[in-house]
Amino acid sequence: MYQESLFAQGNPQATPLANRVRPTSLDEFVGQQHLIGPGKVLRELIDNDQLSSLIFWGPPGVGKTTLARIIAHRTKAHFITFSAVTSSIKDIRKIMQEAEQNREYGERTICFIDEIHRFNKAQQDAFLPFVERGSIILIGATTENPSFEINSALLSRCRVFVLKSLTTADIEEVLKRAIHHPAGFPGLQVDCQPDAIHLIAQFANGDARVALNTLEMAVLNGQRDSQKVTITEDDLSQLINTRSLRYDKHDEEHYNIISALHKSMRNSDVDAAVYWCSRMLDGGEDPLYIARRLVRFASEDIGLADTNALNVAINTFSACQFLGMPECDVHLTECVIYLACAPKSNAVYTARQRAKKVIKKTGNLPVPMQIRNAPTKLMDKLGYGKGYQYAHDSKDKLTTMKTIPPEIADEHFYLPTDQGREPRFKARLEQIKHWHENHPSK
Numbered sequence: 313m314y315q316e317s318l319f320a321q322g323n324p325q326a327t328p329l330a331n332r333v334r335p336t337s338l339d340e341f342v343g344q345q346h347l348i349g350p351g352k353v354l355r356e357l358i359d360n361d362q363l364s365s366l367i368f369w370g371p372p373g374v375g376k377t378t379l380a381r382i383i384a385h386r387t388k389a390h391f392i393t394f395s396a397v398t399s400s401i402k403d404i405r406k407i408m409q410e411a412e413q414n415r416e417y418g419e420r421t422i423c424f425i426d427e428i429h430r431f432n433k434a435q436q437d438a439f440l441p442f443v444e445r446g447s448i449i450l451i452g453a454t455t456e457n458p459s460f461e462i463n464s465a466l467l468s469r470c471r472v473f474v475l476k477s478l479t480t481a482d483i484e485e486v487l488k489r490a491i492h493h494p495a496g497f498p499g500l501q502v503d504c505q506p507d508a509i510h511l512i513a514q515f516a517n518g519d520a521r522v523a524l525n526t527l528e529m530a531v532l533n534g535q536r537d538s539q540k541v542t543i544t545e546d547d548l549s550q551l552i553n554t555r556s557l558r559y560d561k562h563d564e565e566h567y568n569i570i571s572a573l574h575k576s577m578r579n580s581d582v583d584a585a586v587y588w589c590s591r592m593l594d595g596g597e598d599p600l601y602i603a604r605r606l607v608r609f610a611s612e613d614i615g616l617a618d619t620n621a622l623n624v625a626i627n628t629f630s631a632c633q634f635l636g637m638p639e640c641d642v643h644l645t646e647c648v649i650y651l652a653c654a655p656k657s658n659a660v661y662t663a664r665q666r667a668k669k670v671i672k673k674t675g676n677l678p679v680p681m682q683i684r685n686a687p688t689k690l691m692d693k694l695g696y697g698k699g700y701q702y703a704h705d706s707k708d709k710l711t712t713m714k715t716i717p718p719e720i721a722d723e724h725f726y727l728p729t730d731q732g733r734e735p736r737f738k739a740r741l742e743q744i745k746h747w748h749e750n751h752p753s754k
Contacts, residue, residue, distance in 0.1 A: 329528040330521050333493040334378050336385055342489070342520075343482040344375060344475055354473055358386055365443050365450040367428070367458050367467070370475025373519030376453035379475075380424045383451065389420040394431075404438040412447040421448045428452035429461035436463045443469050477518030484513045486520045487527055497541075502531055504543040511545055515552045526551055566597070570605060577652040578613050585652040586645055599640050603629040606647050614651065615660030617732030624650050655732030663726040670723055677717035710744065712753035 335341045338348050338355065347354040357363050363383060368376040384391040392407060411421035423439070425431065442448050443466065450470065454461060458472055478486070487509050490496045504527070512530070516523035527543075529551050534541040569591055576584035592602055603625070610625040628647035632640040686696035701711035714721070728738040 328525065329490060329496065330524040332495040333490045333524070334381065336382065338382060338386075340489075341375060341378065341382065342485050343478045344379075346476070347473055348379075358383055361387055363387070363449055365448075365470045367452045367454065367462065367470045367472045368475055369454055369456075369458055369472055371477050371518060372455055373516070373521035373523075374475045374478055375520065376475060377424070377426060380422065380451045380453065384422045384424075387420060387422070389422045389449070390414060391422050391424065393424045393426065401434055401438045404435060408439070408442040408447060411442065412445070415447050423448040423450050425450065425452045427454060429454045429456040429458075433463055436466050440466055440469070478516075478520055479518075480510070480513045483516050483518070483520055483523045484509050487512060487523055490524055490527060497531055499539060500531070501540045502534075502543070503540060504530070505545070508543050508545050508548055511548055511552065569595075570602075573602075573648070574605065574609060574613075577609060577648065578656065580652055580656065582649055582652045585648045589644055589648045590641075593637070593641050593644065599632040599637050599644060600629070602644055603632045603647075606644070606651060609651055612661045613656055613658055614654050614732075615657045615734070616728065616737050617655040617657035617659075617734045619733055621651060621654050655734075657729045657731045657734050659726060659728050659734065666723070666725045670720055670725075674717075674719060677719055680714060680717060682713055683715050708747060710747050710751075712748070712751055714753065 338358065341348060346352060348358070349355065368379060370376060381391065383389075390411075392411070394404065407423075411423070414421055425439075428436070439448070439450055440463075443450050450466075452458075452462070452470065458467055462470075487504070491502045491504055496502075508530075512523050512526050515526060526548075530543045530548055531541050533551070534543045534547055536542075569588055573585060573588040573592065576588055589602065593599065607622070607625040607629055610621040614621040624647055628643050631643040634640075635643070681695050682697065682699040682701075684691075684696040686692040691697075699713065701713040703709050703711050716723075726741075728734045728741065730738070
């Protein structure tokens, strides 16, 4: 937990560049114009001092903390920050009681919780009564989906604002402002070429904090002539090697990207499918997880339209088990391309769904006696297996025997399409149907 006066200023050189040049007003803030542009909802709430508790949801480095601080400055409120790592419920309740006392004296308290999703249920619940009474304005910041990570009772009392990743142009503007900010590099004249600024902005991948940290390192290691520092693209080569990808194998982005892969293949968009598969691999995803999803896709979205699709997927899974990363990346890519190009049919999947629906409705229908085994004399005496017809004894390998419960005799689960190889199965079903029409059961 950390408390500060609105106007407290530390030693500017003792803090990172991102903190030294942090905007203090909405006019200085870069990005998120869909929320704070003229006439937009959050801007109106701030300008009219009508804020209630809210949640900022967005990727790292897009201004969640900065917006919270700007709001505190704008409303002249006491600003408190909490850490999910160090704050106990006892600490929370103590500060909340002080906030309630301050409210009685007319002082407002903004309680900012960065990474609020890291607070457990009990910690989140500790804020609830104070939010309800208006003792505090709670501002939570999270990179995770609030629907899953924040208690429903607390979430229902907060308004959620979604912040977007900054564009390359946004980050270029942040860098230019930092270079010319009085607290940015006092005593130094920084000459950062436009191409170098653009390179840093691209490398940051939508994260202003990454961009500013990179700029600060570049200035510290740049070519210095007295009080002038020059930064070129060559100077950045050692600082910018690998762009960090936002991907968490256990949280929402994991599910977003596997969904994107599945739907790209379903839409037969090969390039998109290869891209999303590569995003997962480069983000450190378990190749066997991807392979399992491909096996599922082969039957769910292709099925009998291409009877080789499941073979390809199973072989890919085996290759991933045998080789592992990084060698198996090419096998996964090959499989993704094959499945994306294959003809599509969900007839197998929908057959399963129809059967589930009928089973739920009809319950445990008894197995017809003629297709039950009769391993004991008693079962034989009771009629188990009576009337059974052995299909291989028939010339056409078909019989007039009924094998489905009579209660659902008119149900049809598998309805083949005209895609790929599936017309062969459709024709076979028509042939079987025609045979039965000419050979009615007695």
